[in-house]
Amino acid sequence: MHTCNAPRLDARLAAAYDFVRPGHAAADIGCDHGKLSAALAGSGRCPLVLACDLRPGPLEKARMTCAPYGDKVQCRLGSGLSVLEPGEVDDIIIAGMGAETIIEILEAAPWVFDARYNLVLVPATKHSILRRWLARRGFALRAETLCQAAGRWYAVMNAQYTGAAREPDGLFCLTGLTNGQPGCSEYYAVQNEKLKKYRLGLPEGTERDAVGELIAELDALAAR
Template sequence: MESMILTPRLACIAALVPQGAQLADVGTDHGKLPITLLIEGRIAHAIGSDLREGPLDHAARNAEEHGVILPLRLAAGLDGISPEECDTVTIAGMGGQTIAEILQNAPWTADGDHLLLLQPMTMIYELRQWLWAHGYAIERETLCREDRRHYVILSVRGGAKECLYPREKCAVSPALLAAPDAGAYLRHLIERETRALNGMERSENTDIAKLRSQQALVRELTAALEGLK
């Protein structure tokens, strides 16, 4: 029987799922997140979806071995899930662009009735930019560490005003600045983005517009850190 011990990243997401939720876990892989929540009695119901048959077969075995019911859907994103089947959606371990595409292909996620817990592996600035531009509110940002890597989980709900911001203005959010350990995370970002900027400045082939955007990004992050002090 496979252990359902969650990694720090998945445990952090699990802690954000409301008690009694009806959960849709997109990209469920082996189903560890929903199965753990079902075992603990934290949620009323769960559905897992994935693009690949192999992980879903593994998730089905795990659910059976642990004595829980986990309907599984072979589908891209939320294509196999209807809005009335869930009130909470978790999408984790994917790039920010992929998460945005999943939400765009499921317009009902913008209705304000569903809590979206989003954990992007890449392109988090672009995901914030897309969310704000399409009327999603970032209600909370939760930071966690796994090994040496930093992760951010966005608690999001639709039904907000659409706001257009340039990429550098999406490097932080009020929700991020309110998170514990925001200062340490911002210092990490500043170091990373400054290294990228230095590389661009040394290169003879750097696009001027991209250089200026990166400079603005570092300024935004630095100002945000200063504002925390």
């Protein structure tokens, strides 16, 4: 995947790496330790990587991690996409935060609603909320990789703006494009446990019944 001198990536970051298009400048938003930024630059996959983080401590670590790659990596301190100029990069990775924060970051940068940008999104929590938002706001989920890192399941999403907004069904929000991938049964079981807890708090009625139907559909998928 990348050269031996670049940092080793866990399954989550390796999946994100694979969705970044070769030859394109990329921004690593929430870069943390900078391993993904270093891998993208060190492997030659990206001619320029902007390693960005809100916190000075992690950004300093990223600066040290990426130091061997010189001006192929630029480190920027700031919130979300505010550190970028529109068109400065083509590929945008947003990782290491919950779905709601990813949504806030994208909503705060209207210029990202453009088909030129390749989005690589790695929500730490609430995958279904991000899938629903993408569909409603006109982004197509092009591909998705299910993986496990540090004992947690991640759905690494590759999205692009099309302008074709739609209302996704509940099963798509919960499973996306993961059906048939290694580990999907375990992933669906985890999703279903969360759904069952949510249903417990619902009063009798239409929504509770609809959630019950979703639970049955997920059970059936997990049993395959």
